[in-house]
Amino acid sequence: MSDSALSRVNLFDSRADHASVAVESPLAYSLQRSGAPAPSAASRVVLREQAFLGHLILRGGAIVLDEALREVLDTGLPGRPNTLSWDASGERSIQWLSPDEWLLIVPGGEAFAVERRLRERLADASFAIVDVSGGQTLLTLEGEAVPELLMKSVVYDVDPSHFAVGKGVNTVFAKATAIVRRSGETRWELVVRRSFADYCYRWLLDAGEEYAIGVER
Amino acid sequence: MFQIYCPYCEELREEEEFHPKGQAHIVRPADPEACSDEEWGDYLFFRDNPRGIHHEMWVHAVGCRKFFNVTRHTVSYAILETYKIGEQPSVTAEPSAGEAAASTADVRQGVRA
Numbered sequence: 001m002s003d004s005a006l007s008r009v010n011l012f013d014s015r016a017d018h019a020s021v022a023v024e025s026p027l028a029y030s031l032q033r034s035g036a037p038a039p040s041a042a043s044r045v046v047l048r049e050q051a052f053l054g055h056l057i058l059r060g061g062a063i064v065l066d067e068a069l070r071e072v073l074d075t076g077l078p079g080r081p082n083t084l085s086w087d088a089s090g091e092r093s094i095q096w097l098s099p100d101e102w103l104l105i106v107p108g109g110e111a112f113a114v115e116r117r118l119r120e121r122l123a124d125a126s127f128a129i130v131d132v133s134g135g136q137t138l139l140t141l142e143g144e145a146v147p148e149l150l151m152k153s154v155v156y157d158v159d160p161s162h163f164a165v166g167k168g169v170n171t172v173f174a175k176a177t178a179i180v181r182r183s184g185e186t187r188w189e190l191v192v193r194r195s196f197a198d199y200c201y202r203w204l205l206d207a208g209e210e211y212a213i214g215v216e217r
Numbered sequence: 218m219f220q221i222y223c224p225y226c227e228e229l230r231e232e233e234e235f236h237p238k239g240q241a242h243i244v245r246p247a248d249p250e251a252c253s254d255e256e257w258g259d260y261l262f263f264r265d266n267p268r269g270i271h272h273e274m275w276v277h278a279v280g281c282r283k284f285f286n287v288t289r290h291t292v293s294y295a296i297l298e299t300y301k302i303g304e305q306p307s308v309t310a311e312p313s314a315g316e317a318a319a320s321t322a323d324v325r326q327g328v329r330a
């Protein structure tokens with residue numbers, strides 16, 4: 001790499017060989033071994049894993065990161081704590097995690113290119129970008145009973161009148177932690193760590209049984 | 218429900234998400250080499266244990282994971298204020314009896330039921 005700022009970090013595409021190397025999502029084991037009831041007409045909650053997305057943690061000053069993101073992805077940082085925003089396509093999201101930390105989720109295979117372009121754009125600014133794609137996974141929960149299911153699982157107030165679309169919090173989920181986000185009227189998302197994924201998945205199946213939870217594959 | 222206001226998340230969050238981290242506003246000696254053993258020992262090991270107003274550091278461990286300060290009453294356990302690292306407390310003295318009665322409604326948010 002010729003650029004001096006880039007040469008200081010060891011940037012590599014962790015998925016460069018994804019065509020030839022088998023990859024397994026954090027839920028691969030659970031879907032096989034912990035059961036996956038098919039969705040039915042009675043399902044008031046439908047769960048789906050959005051596997052192999054690119055998850056990037058961005059750290060640094062809000063102003064400099066916002067400018068870089070606008071240039072690279074044509075979307076800025078969410079303006080308020082505990083909120084997230086999407087780009088025009090709705091495929092890329094950026095969520096506030098703390099005053100100097102955001103979670104950027106992009107379609108699978110895009111993370112390396114996005115990270116590279118952000119690093120080029122940010123150059124000598126004080127920032128950090130960490131690709132955490134392999135460490136966590138995104139689950140979507142769709143249906144009118146999702147708030148009820150979440151009320152059994154998190155300490156945070158997930159009543160839809162309090163938890164608006166575009167809100168996202170990092171909180172206690174069962175005995176683990178997870179990021180809870182609301183992406184639509186009846187559509188919610190969980191970001192769970194790989195090591196907690198099976199536990200959270202089985203918790204959801206158990207808690208969702210009364211809503212005839214189904215798993216879309 | 219016992220909730221604490223996180224100054225970084227800018228909202229009330231459940232106690233379960235937080236951890237207390239001891240006395241706040243402890244300044245590391247600028248020149249440790251010049252400290253006597255007693256000064257260094259005080260800095261490292263000795264903490265205040267007041268009856269009444271206490272300024273403490275807490276961390277929003279499961280939320281934004283930021284440290285912040287809490288002014289807490291060690292008798293009533295009431296949290297009187299929370300403020301960011303680097304800021305100074307606005308509550309530094311015991312309220313008079315009249316003030317205490319008037320502000321009860323404000324502090325109830327921080328009292329364990």
Ligand SMILES: [Zn+2]
Nearest residue numbers: 223226277281
């Ligand atoms: Zn917080």
